[in-house]
Amino acid sequence: MQSFRNLLKIPALKPKGLCRRSSRPIQHEARYWRSPRSTSSAARSLGTPLRRRHGLAAASAFAFVISAAIVTFSNAESIHAESPPIIDSETQRPLFRLDEVRKHGRHAEEKWITKGNKVYDITDWIPGHPGGEVILRAVGGPVDQYWNIFTIHKKQEVYDILDTFYIGDVDPQDLVDGKVPVEQLADPFKNDPERDERLIVHSARPFNAETPEEGLNAFITPDDLFYVRQHMWVPEVSEHSHKLVVELADGEEKEYSLQDLKEKFKEHNITATLQCSGNRRKHMTDESRSTNGLQWEGGAISNAEWTGVRLRDVLKDAGVRIDDFPSDVKHVQFEGAEAYGASIPIEKAVDQFGDVLLAYKMNGNPLAPDHGYPLRLLVPGHVAARSVKWVTRVRLSDQESTSQWQRRDYKCFGPNIGSQQADWDSAPAIQETPVQSAITSLRDVTPHSAEDSKLLQVYGLEEDSIAVEGYSYAGGGRRIIRVDVSADDGRTWHQAELLPDKGKGAKAWAWTRWRWVLPRQQAGRCFVVKAVDEAYNTQPGEYEPNYNFRGNLTSSWHRVGYRAKPP
Numbered sequence: 001m002q003s004f005r006n007l008l009k010i011p012a013l014k015p016k017g018l019c020r021r022s023s024r025p026i027q028h029e030a031r032y033w034r035s036p037r038s039t040s041s042a043a044r045s046l047g048t049p050l051r052r053r054h055g056l057a058a059a060s061a062f063a064f065v066i067s068a069a070i071v072t073f074s075n076a077e078s079i080h081a082e083s084p085p086i087i088d089s090e091t092q093r094p095l096f097r098l099d100e101v102r103k104h105g106r107h108a109e110e111k112w113i114t115k116g117n118k119v120y121d122i123t124d125w126i127p128g129h130p131g132g133e134v135i136l137r138a139v140g141g142p143v144d145q146y147w148n149i150f151t152i153h154k155k156q157e158v159y160d161i162l163d164t165f166y167i168g169d170v171d172p173q174d175l176v177d178g179k180v181p182v183e184q185l186a187d188p189f190k191n192d193p194e195r196d197e198r199l200i201v202h203s204a205r206p207f208n209a210e211t212p213e214e215g216l217n218a219f220i221t222p223d224d225l226f227y228v229r230q231h232m233w234v235p236e237v238s239e240h241s242h243k244l245v246v247e248l249a250d251g252e253e254k255e256y257s258l259q260d261l262k263e264k265f266k267e268h269n270i271t272a273t274l275q276c277s278g279n280r281r282k283h284m285t286d287e288s289r290s291t292n293g294l295q296w297e298g299g300a301i302s303n304a305e306w307t308g309v310r311l312r313d314v315l316k317d318a319g320v321r322i323d324d325f326p327s328d329v330k331h332v333q334f335e336g337a338e339a340y341g342a343s344i345p346i347e348k349a350v351d352q353f354g355d356v357l358l359a360y361k362m363n364g365n366p367l368a369p370d371h372g373y374p375l376r377l378l379v380p381g382h383v384a385a386r387s388v389k390w391v392t393r394v395r396l397s398d399q400e401s402t403s404q405w406q407r408r409d410y411k412c413f414g415p416n417i418g419s420q421q422a423d424w425d426s427a428p429a430i431q432e433t434p435v436q437s438a439i440t441s442l443r444d445v446t447p448h449s450a451e452d453s454k455l456l457q458v459y460g461l462e463e464d465s466i467a468v469e470g471y472s473y474a475g476g477g478r479r480i481i482r483v484d485v486s487a488d489d490g491r492t493w494h495q496a497e498l499l500p501d502k503g504k505g506a507k508a509w510a511w512t513r514w515r516w517v518l519p520r521q522q523a524g525r526c527f528v529v530k531a532v533d534e535a536y537n538t539q540p541g542e543y544e545p546n547y548n549f550r551g552n553l554t555s556s557w558h559r560v561g562y563r564a565k566p567p
Helices: 004-008 056-067 098-103 123-128 132-137 144-149 156-163 258-264 281-287 311-318 346-350 450-458
Strands: 094-096 112-115 118-121 166-170 200-204 207-210 243-247 253-257 267-275 301-310 331-336 341-345 357-362 376-378 391-397 436-445 465-473 480-486 512-519 526-533 558-561
Touching (some): 094 098, 098 112, 243 311, 301 311, 311 346, 311 357, 436 450, 436 558, 450 512
Parallel strands (some): 094 166
Antiparallel strands (some): 118 166, 243 253, 267 301, 331 341, 357 376, 465 512, 526 558
């Protein structure tokens, strides 16, 4: 099986062979086990064993295809009695009529889909589906048209997962020109916005792209260079019709229009960094072992000034006792217009110093469609997965969100735990993020350049030098107090200058940019950076001790190779 790393073909920031690399071989999870319910009733009548693989992390790639389905092929209204399948005389495989497949829709005991001319029973997998019942929209029919839309899933990994659910073939009587008739679906991505060509794209459908170097080297990331993380398409919404519903613990609801929020509540401005939990995942893959997920480099992070109203104020208006909330309310759940869901602890939601916003502006402009227009949640200091875009519902609950993005995708496990051993319920969902830093720019500067000479004068240098720049950031609003840099792979250290950018908010929600300028003759072949926050948390030196198969929260020392230009 190919790795995600090989499939994505993403260039590394660090030149090969210049920095110390792990010699540990990549280990792949390739185990199979037989489910207690390893056959469909139709196949059981023939004594045909079916393999099942229940690695939920591995199955999530296939799950998303099904989750994204927008048309159901299920017409069955009740559980039905099955007829024994016909056996192909040549292949000795079961044959199923399409009418039989359609009966295995959302209301049937067993759920089937077709891909190509093959039939798959995904019943055993559905109870573990992280996205809940969304998957039921696709069962009972072909998955091909969804895969034609979500082309990111046309990979060998996904094919291998699907093959473990195979139960037979479609009866040739139902084929048209040798193929299963497939309905043409409207392309849900056709109205996605245009994106800046400078973004570093990791997937087109759904669109995921990181901020390029020029955006990472500014305190405020321009709107069009802000990294984009989508799980589905961008929903079509309007600020004039958009509604936000607040649902209290007793089921009572209160609805707000965007205009209501703007007119009724005080406006606040917060400067905050958003970082994907997978930022720098590729670094963990390169330095340790293969990881599951988009292979982000160091650009799945950006900083902006956000404008909106405090969630705390809206909850109070809706009837929540924000300073003495009920003891049975533990979480605040959020839902987006495209079905995304997440939650945060109630303490963060109502904290007067937590600065949680219902935001409608970004850098002084209305939110761009990719970033939640017309209304999004902003949870500063927490992983970006909690800042739900296109937010439509806020719900007080004794439980965290049941969505896959809360209960499964954004969690970490020990380095000895693979996807098939993971006990998802035992690990808490990621909220605040650890201290982080990265090198975003490494360039030669010379006194022979007018622009460079001004920079060299600031640092008292008159010779050819190297300017190293980057970002540092800590979750929870913890201030960065020091950035340590090395030009010789960590053998000796120096302190970088922390640039005096000023953010808005009760705590240090924004990243801290830093710079170090040194004579070129002092440079080795590998630059390294690590940051320290105000609680004296710092980054680990190695990747392997903090390895997790999802590649979340990669925060080990960032290394970038250097080779001097020939004179």
